[in-house]
Amino acid sequence: MTNSATLRVLPLGGLGEIGKNMTAVEYDGKIVVIDAGVRFPTAEQVGIDLVLPDFSVLKDRADDIEAIVITHGHEDHLGGLPYVIKQLGGARKAPKIYGLPLTMAMGRSKLDEHRLREAELTDVKPGQTVKTGLFELEFIHATHSIPDACNVAVKTPLGTLLFTGDYKFDQTPVDGGPADFLRLARFGEEGLLMLLGDSTNVDRPGWSPSEALVGPELLRVFGGLRGRIIVTSFASNLHRVQQVIDAAIELNRKVCLLGRSMRKNVNIAKSLGHLDVPDGLIVQPRELEHLPDHRVIVMSTGSQGEPLSALRRMAFRDHPQVRIRPGDTVVFSATPIPGNERAVNETIDKLYQAGAEVVTHKDAPIHASGHGYQEEMKLMLNLTRPKYVVPLHGDFHRLELHKRLAVKLGIPADNVFCAENGLPIEVDAKGARFGKPVPSGVMYVDGTDIGATADAALRDRRSLSADGLFVVVATIGDDDGKSVAEPELLFRGVPFEHDEAFLKAVRDQVDASVERAAADEIHDLDEIQRILHDDIAQLTWEKLKRRPVVLPVVVAV
The missing domain is CATH 3.60.15.10 (Ribonuclease Z/Hydroxyacylglutathione hydrolase-like)
Structure with a gap:
């Protein structure tokens, strides 16, 4: 300027x-x-x-x-x-x-x-x-x-x-x-x-409701539950953490913190006097199995359905220390940020599948x-x-x-x-x-x-996650460019590896593509691989309406 x-x-x-x-x-x-x-x-x-x-x-x-x-x-x-x-x-x-x-x-x-x-x-x-x-x-x-x-x-x-x-x-x-x-x-x-x-x-x-109204509602909801309570909120919502701690004290329950960011933020806030946590209230995840369910409140990250969060892993039965079981109640003391609704709804559905009950802000005013x-x-x-x-x-x-x-x-x-x-x-x-x-x-x-990750890279990642990886190996003669061996097909995460009719069509297409390249006197391996990629990708879409990542490999012998 x-x-x-x-x-x-x-x-x-x-x-x-x-x-x-x-x-x-x-x-x-x-x-x-x-x-x-x-x-x-x-x-x-x-x-x-x-x-x-x-x-x-x-x-x-x-x-x-x-x-x-x-x-x-x-x-x-x-x-x-x-x-x-x-x-x-x-x-x-x-x-x-x-x-x-x-x-x-x-x-x-x-x-x-x-x-x-x-x-x-x-x-x-x-x-x-x-x-x-x-x-x-x-x-x-x-x-x-x-x-x-x-x-x-x-x-x-x-x-x-x-x-x-x-x-x-x-x-x-x-x-x-x-x-x-x-x-x-x-x-x-x-x-x-x-x-x-x-x-x-x-x-x-x-006017937005006061945070002071949330604590009594959490206590009311918690008071009617007899099993384990799992509360999820933003890890940085320290006011909500304090209200959960206050309710736990009132109900004679211990609190377990799950999620690295939750534990880190609580430790920082305690050291600065922003959280009042009595000695002995916080327990480690390994101690949960030694406590009766009615004595436990778990405070977890994952209110937005984040892929690697503690709650998400529990919902998908992938958490190493806490497994959701019938009798658990998961309390969402947060609302989805616009754009996160799908991930949150998917997490809630998996929690129900695992046997838990779920309480959200739609059921009670437990979030401000x-x-x-x-x-x-x-x-x-x-x-x-x-x-x-x-x-x-x-x-x-x-x-x-x-x-x-x-x-x-x-x-x-x-x-x-x-x-x-x-x-x-x-x-x-x-x-x-x-x-x-x-x-x-x-x-x-x-x-x-x-x-700035290239759009092509993100596209490939989406294809890999949805339709897998399809490797095609063509072996051609170094002198004439014609096929000298049957094409090899390797798969990872594809839904069609046992479809023999489709696999035969792929092999036939590889031979046809290689033969066309040889007839056109195309000897550059990169160009032959491009031809194979385009032909196999088109065939797969026409036959199966799927777009796996196609990785062609051409070997000249």
């Missing part, structure tokens, strides 16, 4: 989707990054571990980044931090990272796993202001489904931007005080340039969202009275609903920017407008690799 009087806001993730939140604010060539989230892969993204925002636009500008700010400890805001640090040159070159103590503790744990311990993570307190280069950062206490959540104000010479992060206006929070209404109102009095707000629950009228409903979003807009509004954190439908809500409250429609990832909003003394788009999209974490 060359014009020092221009402010540029560049969303890199979280628009047109739920997850992988990340936004860059640039002024006079210097940058502050707000959040570094991830999204979990869909069922079609076979073999992918995590989905990251495409932040390649920042990769060559690490020296221009003054700070990275994390609004709270959920994966869709924090989970990408280690990968961002790696891509920006490693821990020693990383910019300063700011957040409230629990958020930073979770960040340090993630960076430790990636051996990035030298990165500088700084704890801040609600109400604290930090000056970094041309920017001032102010942290405002917010209520959410995890402690130490905050709104973040980014003050620039051109005006103040307020990132709400994830928030709700819970009047009776189970941890700490309510949101800092007074400070939010002062932004309105001082003149707020731009509000960048959470759009998650804009489609829900009214951490995101405000329409009335809370109206309150945020009315308190802060921004000149410009940028809806964040939502699919395009929710972004548009957020815009309509702002317009109803008196914000001019031209001052509400429904952007998309990679489309910047530029503000100067003349006003605000969309800037020139930059490359955007996603990067994948596939094992230890980070990058």
